[in-house]
Amino acid sequence: MARQYLITGDVRLVRRLNRDAILGLIRERGPISRTDLARLTKLTPATAFSIVEELVQDRLVQESGMGPSRGGRRPMLFEFNSRSQVIIGVNIRSAQVLGVLAYLDAKPQVTIARDYDLKGGADVVQLVKDVIRELIAASPLPMAQLMGIGLAVPGLIDVDRGVVVQSENWDWEELPLRDILAEDFDTPIYIEEDDNAMALGEGFFGAGRGVSNVVCVKIGRGLGAGIVVNGMLFRGPDNAAGEIAHILVDSDGPQCTCGNYGCLVRMISAPAIAERAIKGLKQGAISSLSGRVGDDPEKVNVAMIAEAANAGDAFAHQIMEETGRYLGIGIATLVNLLNPDLVIIGGGVILAGSPLLEPARHVVKLRTFAAPGERVRIVAAQLGVEAPAIGAATLVMTQEGALPTRGFAGFD
Ligand SMILES: [Zn+2]
Known part of the structure; x- marks a missing residue:
């Protein structure tokens, strides 16, 4: 019989996977009771209850009234709280910076597009900052409820370091874009290659x-x-x-x-x-x-x-x-x-x-x-020209625990 090893990393991973499963079900099937969540995920009621509690504390999930009785007490139902926070996604395009601000349903509430002329010596990084500031100013929620900022950038991106390793359009090499933006914006910031960002956006909220x-x-x-x-x-x-x-x-x-x-x-x-x-x-x-x-x-x-x-x-x-x-x-x-x-x-x-x-x-x-x-x-x-920006916002949600890491696959 094979020996079984257990290291602490496994415990955290299992916790995250269980949380993802519960969160995914609430997003897709809510309002839903904790008993149904335990049954569908095959988790023990105690585990399911404690994860729901954690999600409520994180403001991602809220109570939504009582469900019908199945013989005993009527159960409390829970639903996803998409309006508790906002996210910003910005796509640097070849002649335009396009930014969206969305609630956690990823539907753009505000879209700002600023064209630029590279030959005219445009400062694209400054333009990205301007677009983010405009989005924050137009946000229906205060800055404290901004979950984070995602950027979709063409080129070779080191997502762990937040660096644009190489991007031919702007002759960028080793540009520490995340750190540059972090000087101005006190919120989690993530960078992804634009095609990958689009795949994330379409995968979670579009055709995929x-x-x-x-x-x-x-x-x-x-x-x-x-x-x-x-x-x-x-x-x-x-x-x-x-x-x-x-x-x-x-x-x-x-x-x-x-x-x-x-x-x-x-x-x-x-x-x-x-x-x-x-x-x-x-x-x-x-x-x-x-x-x-x-x-x-x-x-x-x-x-x-x-x-x-x-x-x-x-x-x-x-x-x-x-x-x-x-x-x-x-x-x-x-x-x-x-x-x-x-x-x-x-x-x-x-x-x-x-x-x-x-x-x-x-x-x-x-x-x-x-x-x-x-x-x-x-x-x-399905998401049109905004797809990479929506994908960049989606990236923030996957990193900050507001979306199941592995998408909604398996819940449909
Ligand atoms: Zn070729």
């Missing part, structure tokens, strides 16, 4: 709610993915997992900034899609897009192409279909590697809808093993 294994692909000026395995972010030891940009999808394709040819980012990023459309228009393609840009093809952007494709423009439809096929090749690689339940596609390009997603789904079926190919669903993101 209740799903354990999710890949979230963000198509913008660049391309990246956040990977959720068994309900938890998979970051890798260098926080560099999900860097899918340079997967080869067409060896005859155009040259990429990395020096290789036909990388996924070179075929499906927003600039790559616009480039193909502009080339087609210059070669005389007939499209409603020409009218929208006053016959200057260079002004065409990906949002216009996506909208036109969705509205039935044949040329735009063809551009999106091509994009969808390349996207499908990239997703098939992820499906063969990770066997996810769900792949979520985000970014402005998703306005195209089925002209993009249908070809991707078709290609994935052709290029994967039967079972994973049948299982995986490929869907559009």
Whole structure:
């Protein structure tokens, strides 16, 4: 018989897992009685009662009246207290700082977006501070009830040290962003890579709610993915997992900034899609897009192409279909590697809808093993442009114990 070891870390871990289970059930199924919580989690009533007590003290859970009697005394019911605190999530985007302030249901109550011009010498860190100050000023709750601030930043992020190791957009190297912000804001601060943040937001509160294994692909000026395995972010030891940009999808394709040819980012990023459309228009393609840009093809952007494709423009439809096929090749690689339940596609390009997603789904079926190919669903993101900011706020909640670490998976 195997010997059993017990170290104190295990006790804390078990306590956290039990707390997560109770909290998740109250968030998803409340109002609910302590007896039902004990029954559903298979914990002893004494353990369930003491965890509920702890959650009440943390102001995360509150009493919500008496439930119906099942023969004995009527039980007290408990519900999640989403309005007890607020959280701030800020996404540093390539030409904009976008911040949201939300209660613990992660629905933005206040959104502030400030555009900046990097060539004009904008001080992006200062702008982040300004946006946070504006959000705090607009908060319905006082600063004492701010649970924390989360930041979603593109690039290589050391989440433990709160440092932007490298971010090409701003030539940042080893920028101690968390410490810089901590000088001005006395609250817990967390930093996450923006694709991972988006995966967290979509995973908990968007298209991935209740799903354990999710890949979230963000198509913008660049391309990246956040990977959720068994309900938890998979970051890798260098926080560099999900860097899918340079997967080869067409060896005859155009040259990429990395020096290789036909990388996924070179075929499906927003600039790559616009480039193909502009080339087609210059070669005389007939499209409603020409009218929208006053016959200057260079002004065409990906949002216009996506909208036109969705509205039935044949040329735009063809551009999106091509994009969808390349996207499908990239997703098939992820499906063969990770066997996810769900792949979520985000970014402005998703306005195209089925002209993009249908070809991707078709290609994935052709290029994967039967079972994973049948299982995986490929869907559009639900949280829109605010997804990484909401994800950054979500990160604060997972770190501060206001969300179950492993998501809501298993409770649906
Ligand atoms: Zn490349």
